[in-house]
Amino acid sequence: xxxxxxxxxxxxxxxxxxxxxxxxxxxxxxxxxxxxxxxxxxxxxxxxxxxxxxxxxxxxxxxxxxxxxxxxxxxxxxxxxxxxxxxxxxxxxxxxxxxxxxxxxxxxxxxxxxxxxxxxxxxxxxxxxxxxxxxxxxxxxxxxxxxxxxxxxxxxxxxxxxxxxxxxxxxxxxxxxxxxxxxxxxxxxxxxxxxxxxxxxxxxxxxxxxxxxxxxxxxxxxxxxxxxxxxxxxxxxxxxxxxxxxxxxxxxxxxxxxxxxxxxxxxxxxxxxxxxxxxxxxxxxxxxxxxxxxxxxxxxxxxxxxxxxxxxxxxxxxxxxxxxxxxxxxxxxxxxxxxxxxxxxxxxxxxxxxxxxxxxxxxxxxxxxxxxxxxx
Amino acid sequence: xxxxxxxxxxxxxxxxxxxxxxxxxxxxxxxxxxxxxxxxxxxxxxxxxxxxxxxxxxxxxxxxxxxxxxxxxxxxxxxxxxxxxxxxxxxxxxxxxxxxxxxxxxxxxxxxxxxxxxxxxxxxxxxxxxxxxxxxxxxxxxxxxxxxxxxxxxxxxxxxxxxxxxxxxxxxxxxxxxxxxxxxxxxxxxxxxxxxxxxxxxxxxxxxxxxxxxxxxxxxxxxxxxxxxxxxxxxxxxxxxxxxxxxxxxxxxxxxxxxxxxxxxxxxxxxxxxxxxxxxxxxxxxxxxxxxxxxxxxxxxxxxxxxxxxxxxxxxxxxxxxxxxxxxxxxxxxxxxxxxxxxxxxxxxxxxxxxxxxxxxxxxxxxxxxxxxxxx
Numbered sequence: 243x244x245x246x247x248x249x250x251x252x253x254x255x256x257x258x259x260x261x262x263x264x265x266x267x268x269x270x271x272x273x274x275x276x277x278x279x280x281x282x283x284x285x286x287x288x289x290x291x292x293x294x295x296x297x298x299x300x301x302x303x304x305x306x307x308x309x310x311x312x313x314x315x316x317x318x319x320x321x322x323x324x325x326x327x328x329x330x331x332x333x334x335x336x337x338x339x340x341x342x343x344x345x346x347x348x349x350x351x352x353x354x355x356x357x358x359x360x361x362x363x364x365x366x367x368x369x370x371x372x373x374x375x376x377x378x379x380x381x382x383x384x385x386x387x388x389x390x391x392x393x394x395x396x397x398x399x400x401x402x403x404x405x406x407x408x409x410x411x412x413x414x415x416x417x418x419x420x421x422x423x424x425x426x427x428x429x430x431x432x433x434x435x436x437x438x439x440x441x442x443x444x445x446x447x448x449x450x451x452x453x454x455x456x457x458x459x460x461x462x463x464x465x466x467x468x469x470x471x472x473x474x475x476x477x478x479x480x481x482x483x484x485x486x487x488x489x490x491x492x493x494x495x496x497x498x499x500x501x502x503x504x505x506x507x508x509x510x511x512x513x514x515x516x517x518x519x520x521x522x523x524x525x526x527x528x529x530x531x532x533x534x535x536x537x538x539x540x541x542x543x544x545x546x547x548x549x550x551x552x553x554x555x556x557x558x559x560x561x562x563x564x565x566x567x568x569x570x571x572x573x574x575x576x577x578x579x580x581x582x583x584x585x586x587x588x589x590x591x592x593x594x595x596x597x598x599x600x601x602x603x604x605x606x607x608x609x610x611x612x613x614x615x616x617x618x
Numbered sequence: 619x620x621x622x623x624x625x626x627x628x629x630x631x632x633x634x635x636x637x638x639x640x641x642x643x644x645x646x647x648x649x650x651x652x653x654x655x656x657x658x659x660x661x662x663x664x665x666x667x668x669x670x671x672x673x674x675x676x677x678x679x680x681x682x683x684x685x686x687x688x689x690x691x692x693x694x695x696x697x698x699x700x701x702x703x704x705x706x707x708x709x710x711x712x713x714x715x716x717x718x719x720x721x722x723x724x725x726x727x728x729x730x731x732x733x734x735x736x737x738x739x740x741x742x743x744x745x746x747x748x749x750x751x752x753x754x755x756x757x758x759x760x761x762x763x764x765x766x767x768x769x770x771x772x773x774x775x776x777x778x779x780x781x782x783x784x785x786x787x788x789x790x791x792x793x794x795x796x797x798x799x800x801x802x803x804x805x806x807x808x809x810x811x812x813x814x815x816x817x818x819x820x821x822x823x824x825x826x827x828x829x830x831x832x833x834x835x836x837x838x839x840x841x842x843x844x845x846x847x848x849x850x851x852x853x854x855x856x857x858x859x860x861x862x863x864x865x866x867x868x869x870x871x872x873x874x875x876x877x878x879x880x881x882x883x884x885x886x887x888x889x890x891x892x893x894x895x896x897x898x899x900x901x902x903x904x905x906x907x908x909x910x911x912x913x914x915x916x917x918x919x920x921x922x923x924x925x926x927x928x929x930x931x932x933x934x935x936x937x938x939x940x941x942x943x944x945x946x947x948x949x950x951x952x953x954x955x956x957x958x959x960x961x962x963x964x965x966x967x968x969x970x971x972x973x974x975x976x977x978x979x980x981x982x983x984x985x986x987x988x989x990x991x992x993x994x
Contacts, residue, residue, distance in 0.1 A: 260664050268659035276658030280860060282649030282867065285825040288636050288818075328704055328850040335849070339745065368848045369715065372746035442664075449661040449855035472744045473711070473849065474704040478857040479825040484656060491658065 261558070261601040264446030267514050276491040278484045285479035295460070296325045296467040298476025306489040307439075307454050313493050314512070314548050316421050318433040322456040323463035326477045327470055330419055330440035330453030331365055334391075335473075337436050337455070338366060340465035341389050341413045342373040351377035354391040355406055357398050357561070357589035359417070360597075362391055379590055380406050392434075393417040395426045398589050398597035399539055400557025402426070419443045424515035426555040427546035435459060441485050443558060445492060445511065446601075452477070452485040512548070519556035522600050522607060526560055529615035535566045536614070560598040572596045581613050637934070637977040640822030643890050644864075652867040654860045661855035671836070672701045672843040674852025682865040683815075683830050689869050690888070690924050692797050694809040698832040699839035702853045703846055706795055706816035706829030710741055710767075711849075713812050713831070716841035717765050717789045718749040727753035730767040731782055733774050733937070733965035735793070736973075738767055755966055756782050768810075769793040771802045774965050774973035775915055776933025778802070795819045800891035802931040803922035811835060817861050819934060821868060821887065822977075828853070828861040888924070895932035898976050898983060902936055905991035911942040912990070936974040948972045955993055957986060 268276065290300045304324045311319045327333035342350040352366045356379040366376040377383060380390050386409040394403040397420060405414050416434040420426065422444050440453035457463040470476060495509040507513035530536045539561055543554045562583070564572045571593045573585035586595035602610070644652065666676045679702060684695045703709035718726040728742045732755040742752040753759060756766050762785040770779035773796060781790050792810040796802065798820050816829035833839040846852060871885040883889035906912045915937055919930045938959070940948045947969045949961035962971035978986070 262663050265659050265662055268657075268662070273658030278654070278656045278856070280654045281644075282652030282864065283641050283644035286641055286644070286823050287638050288824045290825075328854065332850050364848060368845075369745050370748035372748060447662050448664045448851075449666075451850060451852065451854040469744075472740060474708050474827060475824075476827065478704065478827040478854045480654070480856050480860050481854040484856050488658065 261446040262603045263601040270508050272491050272495050276487045278487050299326050300482035302486040303482040306486045309493050310489050315431050316428045325455040327453045329451045330438045333438050333453050333455045336466040336469035337415045338374045339469040340462045349375035351388045353377050353380040353383045355380045357591040359397045360588035386411050388412045391415045395420045398559050399561035423512040423548045427544035427553050428548040429544050445488050450481045450484050452481050523556050525611050529611040532615040533617050537563045558601050563595045637822040638979045639977040646884050648867050648871050652863045654863050675702050676858035678862040679858040682862045685869050686865050691807050692804045701831040703829045705827045706814045709814050709829050709831045712842040712845035713791045714750045715845040716838045725751035727764045729753050729756040729759045731756045733967040735773045736964035762787050764788045767791045771796045774935050775937035799888040799924045803920035803929050804924045805920045821864050826857045826860050828857050899932050901987050905987040908991040909993050913939045934977050939971045
């Protein structure tokens with residue numbers, strides 16, 4: 243229960259984005275087929291595939307990544323290199339490392355449209371690298387050389403984003419962690435140069451720490467792979483095998499459903515999760531209406547090419563604003579009301595807005611909406 | 619077969635240290651008990667132990683780390699914080715981050731006695747951090763502020779090392795990856811400020827990418843934990859559960875043997891592995907004698923407090939020198955003879971010496987010694 247104040251010293255940066263919401267799905271019939279068994283003698287070598295430029299990539303993981311994208315249609319895989327990382331935050335750093343010139347006099351500027359994901363600045367700057375440096379809001383950036391990080395749907399506000407800078411020498415990283423059908427209608431198959439994904443947000447397996455990148459350019463893919471080699475000598479094989487099982491179970495669930503024409507969504511992760519997210523957004527909007535002092539971004543709808551229907555988006559986070567004049571610092575105000583959120587200031591925005599997790603456990607989410615509705 | 623030239627594009631930095639030698643042990647009776655089973659719904663949260671300063675540390679992994687050290691007696695655990703990392707190379711970087719002042723004008727110097735582990739310079743410098751910078755051989759370093767990395771037994775030459783610099787404001791990191799009974803007699807229980815270990819070298823599970831640190835100071839432990847939080851949002855839980863199973867199986871093997879007084883070493887990892895290492899060192903010394911143009915460091919012996927007998931050390935790497943005048947570049951010379959090694963120049967030493975892996979598969983090791991013996 244990360245949402246609500248407890249006595250435990252919860253770590254500051256991740257307390258409000260733990261995607262534990264999907265656990266009940268994985269306790270169902272599909273979960274059984276995702277069970278991983280590894281004998282004591284397996285996965286001992288550093289190497290997974292010495293013929294691959296990403297030599298620590300487990301072939302079964304790569305296969306399931308490609309299979310899932312083909313099923314969902316959210317990103318192109320033909321002609322792309324697949325890279326694995328210890329979560330997408332490692333891949334983000336790998337992309338910075340690959341795109342920044344190794345011998346420049348000044349660090350390359352890294353920018354993103356405000357509000358940006360609160361971890362981009364510390365992930366860029368925590369080692370004071372001479373290769374790249376956080377430079378803030380992309381909209382106010384002036385220059386030709388940069389890396390623009392495009393998070394779409396956006397963490398924190400759920401909006402669909404495109405690159406705002408257009409210089410020929412500029413580079414983009416597309417963070418697509420939330421571009422899955424439970425969060426947003428899949429409106430097109432994206433085909434950007436570098437696209438980042440993570441099992442944390444796709445299936446809810448955050449503890450497995452596995453992300454992947456789809457990378458068009460071979461040289462960039464090689465440099466990103468080199469980053470994982472330097473930083474952690476590759477990526478845990480057991481975790482890759484686990485992620486392969488989990489992703490495979492998701493795709494199998496859909497293929498089996500098509501074959502048997504059975505009803506219900508107990509085997510269909512994205513349908514199950516979308517229904518749950520939509521239910522939560524209804525409950526949140528009702529609580530906001532009951533309170534009367536808050537506002538949320540307008541609902542956005544679109545035709546989803548995966549589910550073949552028109553649906554609203556259900557972002558993983560709510561970007562909640564307070565309309566009450568006297569509340570200056572919304573994070574503190576909500577904390578007094580026993581609700582933990584993350585202040586807009588961490589995302590390059592103001593103090594009157596906060597980010598709220600929509601992917602917590604049922605119990606914590608229920609307590610949260612009740613507390614929110616009661617605030618006047 | 620990393621030892622011998624093949625047609626595959628083997629990655630440059632790890633081709634010759636893959637500890638696949640232990641696989642047959644794990645196919646034996648102990649391996650059975652180390653089998654890991656993870657259902658689809660487990661280990662989903664980011665969090666392992668929110669009350670611990672290392673909030674992503676799995677309690678069962680910490681328990682087995684402490685239990686194994688108590689069994690072997692190689693390092694003190696009472697009063698120490700246990701941290702987990704994605705291999706010990708991540709923990710090495712975490713220690714640099716924790717020990718370097720965050721706001722100094724110039725990067726802190728990182729030094730180690732020559733020959734030093736070839737990965738220390740790139741691990742320190744690959745992001746051009748403003749916090750720390752590789753400064754070479756500890757013996758020639760002049761200054762009061764530094765981080766000295768002490769690798770003991772030493773990779774590459776197997777010697778027992780102590781810190782050579784003694785400034786009060788200097789800091790030490792002890793890399794004890796090879797301080798296990800199969801490689802060297804355990805002569806004392808070490809109790810340094812920061813001690814690094816890895817399952818790769820202890821049990822041979824390199825692919826699981828799990829290392830651990832024993833850290834005395836709470837603030838340093840917190841900063842190291844913060845590094846893992848920033849760099850990879852913690853460490854894969856599945857890998858930690860796997861490592862806990864594997865380390866637990868090693869300790870169980872010894873406890874069970876004591877209880878039943880059964881003979882043989884099929885259940886005793888360190889005895890099994892020491893016997894195998896000793897056998898390989900005999901074979902290597904015989905090959906060196908047969909060839910006549912090489913030399914090895916002298917054998918070192920000591921009383922092992924774990925096995926309670928006097929034994930020679932059996933380093934994981936052989937530091938092979940060529941005595942033939944006309945061979946300038948030993949790595950190239952051996953490559954012409956279809957033997958892959960790593961040149962002394964990568965370790966801060968000269969071209970007439972190379973590092974050779976002693977932990978490869980039986981097949982590759984057998985081919986290697988035969989080829990070496992035939993060189994005149």
